[in-house]
Every structure is written in structure tokens, then in C-alpha cells.
Amino acid sequence: MSPSLSSLVFYAFSAMLVVTAVGVVTLRNVFYSAVSLVAALTIVAGLFVLLGADFLGAAQVLVYVGGILIIMLFVIMLSQQPRDLLQRQTNDQWIAGLFFALTIGVSLVRAFTYFVSQTPPDGDIAPTSASLGRLLLGEMLLPFEAVSLILLAALVGAVVFGQEKNA
Amino acid sequence: MFELGPALHHAFELLRGFAVSHGMSRDAALLLSKIIQANILVLGVAVIPMVLVYAERKVSAFMQARLGPMHVGPWGILQTFADGVKLMLKEDVVPAGADKWVHFLAPVVAVAPVFVCFAPVPFGQGLTPVDLDTGVLFIFAVSGVSTIGILLGGWGSGNKFSMLGGLRAAAQLLSYEIPRVLSVIPVLMWYGSMSLGTIALAQHGRWLGILPKWFIFYPVIGQIAFLIFLISSVAETNRTPFDIPEAESELVAGFHTEFSGLKFALFFLAEYAYVFLASAMGTALFLGGGDGFLLPNGILPSWIWFLLKTFALVFLFLWFRWTYPRLRIDRLMQFCWKFLMPWSFVNIALTGLLVLVRQR
Amino acid sequence: MTLYHCIALSGIVFSIGIYGVLTRRNILGILMSIELMFNAANIALVAFNHYLHPGSLWGQGFVLFVIAVAAAEAVVGLSLVLAIYRNIKSVYTENMNLLHG
Numbered sequence: 169m170s171p172s173l174s175s176l177v178f179y180a181f182s183a184m185l186v187v188t189a190v191g192v193v194t195l196r197n198v199f200y201s202a203v204s205l206v207a208a209l210t211i212v213a214g215l216f217v218l219l220g221a222d223f224l225g226a227a228q229v230l231v232y233v234g235g236i237l238i239i240m241l242f243v244i245m246l247s248q249q250p251r252d253l254l255q256r257q258t259n260d261q262w263i264a265g266l267f268f269a270l271t272i273g274v275s276l277v278r279a280f281t282y283f284v285s286q287t288p289p290d291g292d293i294a295p296t297s298a299s300l301g302r303l304l305l306g307e308m309l310l311p312f313e314a315v316s317l318i319l320l321a322a323l324v325g326a327v328v329f330g331q332e333k334n335a
Numbered sequence: 336m337f338e339l340g341p342a343l344h345h346a347f348e349l350l351r352g353f354a355v356s357h358g359m360s361r362d363a364a365l366l367l368s369k370i371i372q373a374n375i376l377v378l379g380v381a382v383i384p385m386v387l388v389y390a391e392r393k394v395s396a397f398m399q400a401r402l403g404p405m406h407v408g409p410w411g412i413l414q415t416f417a418d419g420v421k422l423m424l425k426e427d428v429v430p431a432g433a434d435k436w437v438h439f440l441a442p443v444v445a446v447a448p449v450f451v452c453f454a455p456v457p458f459g460q461g462l463t464p465v466d467l468d469t470g471v472l473f474i475f476a477v478s479g480v481s482t483i484g485i486l487l488g489g490w491g492s493g494n495k496f497s498m499l500g501g502l503r504a505a506a507q508l509l510s511y512e513i514p515r516v517l518s519v520i521p522v523l524m525w526y527g528s529m530s531l532g533t534i535a536l537a538q539h540g541r542w543l544g545i546l547p548k549w550f551i552f553y554p555v556i557g558q559i560a561f562l563i564f565l566i567s568s569v570a571e572t573n574r575t576p577f578d579i580p581e582a583e584s585e586l587v588a589g590f591h592t593e594f595s596g597l598k599f600a601l602f603f604l605a606e607y608a609y610v611f612l613a614s615a616m617g618t619a620l621f622l623g624g625g626d627g628f629l630l631p632n633g634i635l636p637s638w639i640w641f642l643l644k645t646f647a648l649v650f651l652f653l654w655f656r657w658t659y660p661r662l663r664i665d666r667l668m669q670f671c672w673k674f675l676m677p678w679s680f681v682n683i684a685l686t687g688l689l690v691l692v693r694q695r
Numbered sequence: 696m697t698l699y700h701c702i703a704l705s706g707i708v709f710s711i712g713i714y715g716v717l718t719r720r721n722i723l724g725i726l727m728s729i730e731l732m733f734n735a736a737n738i739a740l741v742a743f744n745h746y747l748h749p750g751s752l753w754g755q756g757f758v759l760f761v762i763a764v765a766a767a768e769a770v771v772g773l774s775l776v777l778a779i780y781r782n783i784k785s786v787y788t789e790n791m792n793l794l795h796g
Binding site: 174176185190202205208209219229236239243244248252255261269272276283296299303311312313320326 | 696697698700701702704706707708709710711712713714715717718719720721724726727728730731734735737738740741742744745746749752753755756758759760761763764765766767768769770771773774775776777778780786788789796
């Protein structure tokens with residue numbers, strides 16, 4: 169892809185990501201904000217592919233969109249009541265929260281000007297899956313095993329919390 | 336012997352040359368030819384379900400000693416076309432209690448991923464639309480998005496049966512996705528690649544000059560993997576005996592009860608396109624893709640072989656539907672978590688051992 | 696499209712996530728905002744990997760761990776939400792005050 173085309177795609181993705189992210193935090197209906205989150209995370213997967221991480225893009229869609237968000241929609245369908253739509257969805261401190269978030273956002277963006285001169289590296293984007301696999305089972309083996317333990321613990325924990333008699 | 340791939344390749348070369356000689360830039364010509372290729376693929380994916388619906392009606396009819404559709408066209412060949420026209424002309428009913436936007440979005444989200452999913456499928460020699468390095472993972476990831484469309488359909492209809500269908504669909508599709516992915520891992524381990532084209536090519540060849548080197552013929556690991564893949568694919572495409580989400584005798588029609596006209600047609604299109612996609616994946620991963628057998632080499636081109644094997648698997652799907660009764664929801668989940676999952680893990684371990692032995 | 700643009704995008708999405716966590720009453724909304732913040736961090740990691748160390752893959756490996764931990768967090772969080780909902784029939788954080796005394 170030529171540089172101008174990829175920056176065009178990047179700006180389109182960025183605009184859509186910001187719009188859908190704002191939708192996630194501001195929409196009144198939680199189901200709508202979950203659908204907005206689906207769009208946002210799919211766009212993030214697109215950004216990953218644009219930044220040369222093809223495996224991560226597929227993994228993002230597989231785990232987030234195809235997994236986590238479906239569970240989230242599932243829980244929303246189980247727990248939402250019709251009167252939720254009539255209630256306020258933000259708490260009393262939303263002005264303070266907005267101020268705080270703005271402060272953090274502005275200072276982050278200002279701080280990042282340090283990197284303003286970095287341009288994209290030359291050369292084509294190569295497939296990453298094989299080398300990523302070698303890295304995960306080589307140098308990163310210990311964290312990899314630790315994460316599998318965390319996932320097992322989360323699985324057991326979810327089963328324990330989900331049992332009817334403990335509730 | 337007529338290979339479609341090189342011919343198409345040549346045709347697009349000619350087209351690009353024509354465009355460039357008439358003052359188009361090289362990049363634009365390349366983009367144009369890619370757009371035309373994508374359109375051909377989308378058109379093909381949209382036509383396949385019509386063939387499959389006709390096949391389903393005929394196969395079911397013959398299994399029940401009926402004739403099936405006979406009136407529109409010779410042997411009723413044009414029946415699905417007539418049905419399609421009817422569905423397009425029908426009124427689009429949105430129930431009063433429905434969530435208008437979600438009701439509109441559901442069929443779109445359910446059908447859009449299907450077209451993307453066919454991109455890495457190797458339809459024959461030189462006929463892979465996009466040979467992705469992460470092909471298998473890509474198909475699993477993108478086809479998982481359709482589940483969200485089903486959930487939206489269940490929620491947006493404002494109907495308790497649809498809602499139940501959507502909840503069941505979420506539970507079932509999420510669970511069966513796991514053994515489906517796990518069953519393919521032995522194939523990826525053995526061939527050391529996630530590109531469907533590479534895997535299909537690696538299966539060409541014969542043992543002792545007779546038995547094809549397809550993955551399904553590898554002792555034990557091939558058969559276990561193929562069976563698990565087949566069963567969980569049937570569950571992923573919501574077909575009987577695993578059609579709990581739409582079970583018409585208990586949930587009316589589950590998530591698509593409240594959809595009519597074109598929206599219903601889109602759900603239908605997605606389901607049949609996924610049946611074809613699962614069969615095509617099975618062909619590329621386990622049945623050697625475009626590799627021929629029995630007949631001497633070169634009598635039939637590779638894309639005909641690919642389509643023949645794919646339609647044989649599609650027939651298996653239809654056969655299941657008209658043979659087995661529907662499972663109960665708790666048995667369905669138990670079957671997935673307590674039977675398919677452990678066996679696919681055993682299969683992965685076995686394959687690991689075999690890969691080690693091969694390396695010695 | 697320089698590194699600055701990618702990181703700035705990540706910072707913006709991160710602060711949107713912070714706003715959601717601070718202001719949402721619905722606990723599911725808070726969980727979703729947290730996912731947004733995770734993803735902002737992931738964009739930053741992948742961008743740094745792509746621009747500053749094109750030869751290595753450590754940033755991408757780290758993103759995989761973040762995705763795995765996010766999955767664990769979401770599963771435990773959502774099952775807790777369901778357990779709480781069964782007890783108090785509400786998903787709003789100000790009603791979750793059983794230990795309030």
C-alpha cells in the first residue's frame with residue numbers, strides 16, 4: 169500500500185474510532201453502547217493490521233468481538249430492565265469526570281509531541297504469526313505460562329461465582 | 336482439462352494493460368482489477384445459497400419419497416429464484432415493540448462477515464482471492480462476528496421467543512467455536528502454516544502411489560480432527576440436530592421470528608453461505624483442496640475437484656438435517672464441553688507427539 | 696501518519712475511557728469503558744513496536760498478554776455482575792452498598 173493511501177485509511181479509522189468510543193461512554197441505552205463498542209474494537213483490529221500486526225488483528229476480532237463482547241451482550245440481555253431507559257445513566261460528578269478526562273487527554277497528547285518526528289519505517293509489512301509464535305514459546309515462555317494460569321483461575325472463578333447457591 | 340486460475344489471471348493482465356494503455360495510472364488499474372475481483376467473489380457468494388437452497392429442498396424431498404419443487408423451470412430449478420423475487424417484493428414488517436435500529440442492523444451484521452470470509456479460500460490452482468498468511472484464524476475470527484448479528488436479531492425483535500433464541504445462540508455458538516478452532520490446530524501443527532492455500536497444496540501426493548496424502552487419511556489424528564470439525568461446524572451453522580437457536584417447534588423460529596422480506600432473506604443467505612464456507616474449509620484442510628483422486632491426473636481441473644468435494648460435504652450437512660432429531664439444550668452444551676473439548680485436546684497432544692517423531 | 700498520530704489517537708481513546716469509568720452509573724458501562732482503555736494501550740504498544748523497533752515483536756507479544764488478561768477480567772467481572780444482579784436486582788453502582796453499614 170502506498171503511504172498516502174495508508175494514511176488516508178488511518179485517518180478514516182481514527183475518526184470512526186473516536187466517534188464510536190464517544191458513543192460507548194455517552195449513549196443512554198447500554199445495549200447501544202455495547203454495539204458501539206463492537207464497532208470500536210473492530211476498528212482497532214483494522215488499525216493493528218495497518219500497523220503491521222496481522223496476527224493481532226485476527227486475534228483481536230476472535231477474542232474481543234467474537235468472545236468478550238458476545239458475553240457482554242449476553243449479560244446485558246439478561247440484566248437490563250425496561251425502566252433503565254428512563255433513568256439517568258451518568259452520576260452526579262460527571263462535570264468533574266469530564267474535566268479530569270480532558271486534563272488527562274490533553275496532557276497525554278501534549279506529552280506525546282516528543283515523538284512527532286517519527287515517520288513510518290521503510291519496507292513491506294511481513295507476516296508475523298510464525299515469529300510471534302517463536303517469541304511466545306521462547307523468550308516469553310514464563311509470562312506465557314503465567315497467563316495460562318490466570319485464564320484457568322478466571323475460568324474457575326467464573327464458575328464459582330456463577331453457581332446458583334452461592335448467589 | 337481447463338484450469339480457471341491461469342485463465343483469469345491472464346484476463347486480468349489484459350484488462351490492466353488495456354486500462355494503462357488508455358491513460359490510467361498503474362496503481363489505479365491494479366485497484367480497479369482488485370475491485371472487479373472482489374465483486375466477482377461477492378456475486379459468487381450471493382449465488383451459492385440459491386443453489387444450496389434448491390439442493391436442500393430436492394435432497395429432503397428425495398429422502399422423504401417426494402418430488403420437491405417441480406413447477407418453476409425444468410425440475411423446479413428456478414424455484415429459489417422465484418422465492419428470492421418473492422422475498423424482495425414482500426413488505427418489511429417491523430414489530431411495534433421492536434428496537435427499530437437494532438432490528439435493521441441485525442441482518443446486516445449477520446450477513447456482512449460472510450462475504451469477507453471467502454477471501455482466503457483456495458478454490459483451485461491460482462484461484463485464491465487473497466492468500467492470507469493468517470487465513471484459518473481470519474476465517475474463524477470474522478465468522479464469529481455473525482453471532483453478534485444473531486444476538487442483535489434476538490434482542491431487537493421485542494419478542495420473548497426471539498430473545499430466548501438469541502440467548503441460546505450466544506451460548507451455543509460461543510461454546511462450539513472452541514472445539515471448532517481446537518480441531519483445526521492439529522492440521523496447522525502438522526503443516527506448519529495457517530494459510531489455507533499452503534495447507535491444501537501440502538496435501539497433494541500419494542502414499543504407495545494409491546492413497547492420497549490428505550489429512551483425513553492420517554491415522555487417528557486425521558479422523559478425530561475431521562469428525563470434531565464436522566460436528567462443531569454443523570453446530571456453528573445452526574443446523575439440525577443443533578438448531579436450538581431457531582427450534583421452530585419450541586421457539587416459533589427463534590431469532591428470526593420477527594423478520595420478513597429482504598431481512599429474512601439476508602439471514603437465510605448467511606446461514607447457507609456459512610454451510611458452504613464450512614464445507615470449503617473442510618475440503619481445503621482435510622480433503623486436499625483441489626487434489627484429484629481415482630481418475631488419472633489432469634482429467635478434471637482443480638477447481639472442479641474442489642467444488643465436487645465441497646458439495647459432497649454440503650450433502651453431508653443436508654443428510655444430517657433430515658436424519659437426526661434435535662438435541663436438548665443441556666445435552667447440547669454437555670456434548671460440547673464434556674466430550675468434544677477433551678477429545679480435541681487429546682488430539683492436539685497426539686499430534687504433538689507425531690510431529691516430534693517426524694522430526695527425529 | 697506518523698508515530699505521533701497513533702499515540703495521540705491512543706491517548707484520546709484512553710481519556711474517553713476514563714470519562715466513561717468515572718461517570719457511568721451502570722456497572723456494565725464501566726466494564727465496557729475499561730475495555731476501551733485496554734484497547735487504547737494496545738494501540739500504543741503496537742504503534743511503538745511498529746515505529747521504534749520494526750525488527751522485534753515484543754510489543755505485539757505484550758498486546759497478546761493484554762488481550763488474554765482482558766478476557767479473564769471480562770469473564771470474572773461479568774459473572775460477578777450476574778451474581779450481584781441476582782441478589783439486588785440492579786446493575787447500578789450506587790445500589791451495591793451491602794457492606795456500607
